Amino acid sequence: MVRKDGRNDDQLREVRITRGFQQWPAGSVLIEFGNTRVLCAASVTEGVPRWRQGSGLGWVTAEYAMLPSATHTRSDRESVKGRVGGRTHEISRLIGRSLRSCIDLSALGENTIQIDCDVIQADGGTRTAAITGAYVALADAITWLGAAGRLADPKPLSAAVSAVSVGVVDGRVRLDLPYEEDSRAEVDMNVVATDVGTLIEVQGTGEGATFTRSTLDKMLDLALNGCAELARKQAEALEAPYPYELPTPAPDKKSKGSK
Amino acid sequence: MVRKDGRNDDQLREVRITRGFQQWPAGSVLIEFGNTRVLCAASVTEGVPRWRQGSGLGWVTAEYAMLPSATHTRSDRESVKGRVGGRTHEISRLIGRSLRSCIDLSALGENTIQIDCDVIQADGGTRTAAITGAYVALADAITWLGAAGRLADPKPLSAAVSAVSVGVVDGRVRLDLPYEEDSRAEVDMNVVATDVGTLIEVQGTGEGATFTRSTLDKMLDLALNGCAELARKQAEALEAPYPYELPTPAPDKKSKGSK
């Protein structure tokens, strides 16, 4: 059985990474996995949350959201509903946790990097695209902080982080599911990994079905290959110079993103 | 005194209108007034809110929001704060009211068009860009509804709607203020007008200052000229065909935007 979009089972959708999409945040990346488009911004603020003050450690946190117009049929706005839904919370926490696993928070100094992942168009895999794009925005924010002379140590990032979905559809293990496959998958898994092939997070769910351990193994094979390819795309995107003028160190910390 | 961006006092910033920015909503427009970028989507749903059911009339409503990363320094997410702020409410109501003034809701049939204006990048004039772009998205949604055979009358739009800001900066009346001017304006006004030169809404505010009636008159002159030019840009943008495949009438109402 062939996939509707003509891909092989172990093939990613086309990936596009656009740095400098917005002007003000220290990092701003538009990432596309096929028709899925997520805007990932990394904003820098001096200081850390109250419970962390005086520790000498920095902080990285994330928020994920969808534009109401991003989905096939419009979804209600969470600000209007007055509460953030469970799924949104879950994904925000996943993104923050994934990025923190590859950064040395003491090297960051008492700075906070706030990641915002806003889905512009949803066609499956929004959380994995968000993680993959957020890493690139984070790397730009680190470059910006380094230029401004605000890092306690010049190399806080220990590895690159990317993520991909994998699932069982029509009885076959497939990589990077679009909405059309995701919505009828029997098993659905998201894998977050580093560019050296270690795992950060594995979340696999039987959707009204259960799955064997050997299926799990096949899914991990495909996902780790997918993450390796995404890591190459990230590295390529980061070869170009920082997309805006960089700040100069001290005494004037007045530019981009700092208050 | 010359404006920082080199414009004359009565000149608009560069305006760009991109139709079909997103795939799923019936209308989706990215509008840019210089560095201000707003994504305006028009989603169609069958039926109307409960308080309107059985009236035979349609409904048009709007929600405005900013991405946290859209502003010079990151702003907090309203969904996380758990409430929509006063400014957001005010602008959402203004957009909806402005669009409803140019549409015959009985011609629309019992359909709802939900407008979402999400600011991608903010550099002054987000509400006026939102209204101007939302009209184009609304026009596309009307085309889509017409093709689907769901309009009670084929021409519900009675005029085009556009909006522009005007203000007093450095003692001079100026059109289409960017953030740098807006933040220190003595008087600030937003004008919504039709393409035949009539007014829909006028909101002028002294910012810690008062203003004379003759200043008000000069501001209206500039604003009405600005709206006329915006109306020409809208007409130009709408000359191209609908950016996606149009539905065919009944019995299959299954495509774009309908549930």
Add this chain to the structure above:
Amino acid sequence: MVRKDGRNDDQLREVRITRGFQQWPAGSVLIEFGNTRVLCAASVTEGVPRWRQGSGLGWVTAEYAMLPSATHTRSDRESVKGRVGGRTHEISRLIGRSLRSCIDLSALGENTIQIDCDVIQADGGTRTAAITGAYVALADAITWLGAAGRLADPKPLSAAVSAVSVGVVDGRVRLDLPYEEDSRAEVDMNVVATDVGTLIEVQGTGEGATFTRSTLDKMLDLALNGCAELARKQAEALEAPYPYELPTPAPDKKSKGSK
């Protein structure tokens, strides 16, 4: 066509201003525009909001609300709904902005004046009555602060502020609309002005209709005359002495409104 209440098109309803309506706030004014009755209180507290501390500047802010029993059919209580509605927010912001335009906040010292406008009975024009009455309450609070020796400069008020509605009803431009006219007006405008005839805020809206610039001009003529008359009523009301015993300066700041 004659107005139902027998007034000329350019005539205000009967205006009554009662100072000292409540005992505890530094200023408390019941204002009546015909059947519309609004209680405007000005409460003084030492200090200013956190974001303003140490600036040497004072602060004036306002909240507007309706009693549930104020309207023809009972309206739900916003505290019970758990959120302040868009209209309430909008009017609260308008009142605060209007009053701040006529006060020198540095002369006020680091004191906050909180204005509360609670509508006791609503019959159109509640926001304009609120602004007009709030100015009188503010003036009394300033007198109280001056007597207590807590002003940085004895004359912080630069002008008197009043407001009135004007609209197009039955094709005619009319001043100070009661609910019966307001609910069917084609155009509706609120004008806030000073006692020297300059403008503070102009908000005009076509209600499902548009309007020409010459209609706007006629509306402004009527509104400015109306505000001039309201300014005279305010001045008259303020001729009488402060309605309660005034504090004496320092060291005992223990009386009215201070904590």
Add this chain to the structure above:
Amino acid sequence: MVRKDGRNDDQLREVRITRGFQQWPAGSVLIEFGNTRVLCAASVTEGVPRWRQGSGLGWVTAEYAMLPSATHTRSDRESVKGRVGGRTHEISRLIGRSLRSCIDLSALGENTIQIDCDVIQADGGTRTAAITGAYVALADAITWLGAAGRLADPKPLSAAVSAVSVGVVDGRVRLDLPYEEDSRAEVDMNVVATDVGTLIEVQGTGEGATFTRSTLDKMLDLALNGCAELARKQAEALEAPYPYELPTPAPDKKSKGSK
């Protein structure tokens, strides 16, 4: 020890009851216990809450609130805080329960009477003034419903309801405590009673102290005498005719308070 305001221990403050204070609700009463002033409105709506529909029974419910400017130092607005406080909830429930104990809800037909008690000025005893005034507003709403021919039975009220506070201050049992006494009372009790001397509600609390049964007995003596006097004041107030024009029965149910 004499009371500051010169009253005897068993004496009420001056009581004033003004019917028809507002125009729109079917009953609207301003009640004053000395400096405590509460506006009590009774609004009629057709139908009953969903959980009661089809039962043939009516419903009476109440909401209590304070204007921010009613207290010695301004209190925050519950709508702005986004939640109704515990004390407010408690008093609202007490008022509704007290009034329901004296009305035959089957005689009322499927109509709802919504009581709103809004404190204009607070000087102790606001909840007891609210109950006492609310009964008068309720009686007016019943008169209005009767005139409109909407009662299932012409006499739904079985007794008059009034309430008073009593407490131990300076070691003495005293009636109807103003704020100055209430704030330092050792024991505080509110008693709701009928005009035939039976009890509806008794709530006595030791404020950081305990009290003997004989103290309880003395408090009940004073409270029951106080309620008897309040019942006489209510009867007097209700001798005058209904303060507005009464509706005529059916088919036009379009007037006061009905939707």
Add this chain to the structure above:
Amino acid sequence: MVRKDGRNDDQLREVRITRGFQQWPAGSVLIEFGNTRVLCAASVTEGVPRWRQGSGLGWVTAEYAMLPSATHTRSDRESVKGRVGGRTHEISRLIGRSLRSCIDLSALGENTIQIDCDVIQADGGTRTAAITGAYVALADAITWLGAAGRLADPKPLSAAVSAVSVGVVDGRVRLDLPYEEDSRAEVDMNVVATDVGTLIEVQGTGEGATFTRSTLDKMLDLALNGCAELARKQAEALEAPYPYELPTPAPDKKSKGSK
């Protein structure tokens, strides 16, 4: 008429008190009044709420809640509804107030004892069981604080506190109503008393009926006898030693319940 469970009118249900039900709080008591089961925990934290800091006084406060599965038919979770209901608020305030009346807050030092009463199974009288159990948990927390050397004075408790319900059912005054009786009681009263027979709180309510003063007197007789018996049960339960290892004073305050 005999009671369904065979008790005499003046008889309590079987009372069981289990100390040390949970390991972490300084006091944790499961109390059972027949089928009603309430878990009462007393948690100690250093310091007091902001408004009390520097006073040298401690603080005791309480929260009451029901498990959704505690009631005959499941009740919705208040956390999911996003607000605490009026009844919950009322009972929480009652518990806190009752316990504070028997404790010398200056002897407590600047420590806070937070009482949590969570209803595991509801069969009438949950608030009175909660108060009775909470006193035992409070006594254990005091013992714990004393052992840790953190009391300003070794004996902060001036009396034991217990509570019981009493009501009129089938025309008879009865003690300690189970749900089956409570739901059809004509009069319902809760009495909180000390072990020396003085009163702390009396709350009596006619449920759609009124009651005479002599009925009130009979209810008080039964309730005071019931409280006396509950005080004996509390004393018995507290005869056993503290159920866990006690802390030793200073410098290591690291154990149970302190942060």
Add this chain to the structure above:
Amino acid sequence: MVRKDGRNDDQLREVRITRGFQQWPAGSVLIEFGNTRVLCAASVTEGVPRWRQGSGLGWVTAEYAMLPSATHTRSDRESVKGRVGGRTHEISRLIGRSLRSCIDLSALGENTIQIDCDVIQADGGTRTAAITGAYVALADAITWLGAAGRLADPKPLSAAVSAVSVGVVDGRVRLDLPYEEDSRAEVDMNVVATDVGTLIEVQGTGEGATFTRSTLDKMLDLALNGCAELARKQAEALEAPYPYELPTPAPDKKSKGSK
């Protein structure tokens, strides 16, 4: 390195399962994993949520919560905070999803089973204990529904569901982590599995670290063995008869849990 509680790395804590812990829900189970104690209730209601009505399918959903007193230091009550936290949401969704994977919702008929998992005492592994106990409560609810003649098919459960945590602590892979180990684990995984050894959900997270695929494999080995043992404990517990009297089919559906 030996575990503090003396267990082998691949050993579960002592597991205790008590059925019929509460009287009213159709299933009520207290499950203990060592010091972790979770009360799992399954309440039956007729009908299904609105979005599912008319489908002929039943529904199973879950809510998870902690008592404030369950944790080492007291945690704030989510009802008082007015919102359910992200972690709570996440676990509630996990429990519901896990149970739905082993039940045929069409066999259930249009009934809803609401699972409530309330943590009485937390010592690590609360979510896995909750899932394991919830399955037993669900099985009891199914028995109850079957006896009442309300199942569309007598055997809706296709497998038993249990869950266990596993992690890397002190460099060793260990099963069923108590709080003391969980709080310093480098990798943390929760596995939900059936009694036939297939997987339902796998969630593994590097806590500030990454992990290799071979570590993942070792964790899965331990977890699947742990789940197999838990499935045996569940089967044992379910050998005893239903702990209360069962209903008889129709026409009287008046008993346990149905409204």
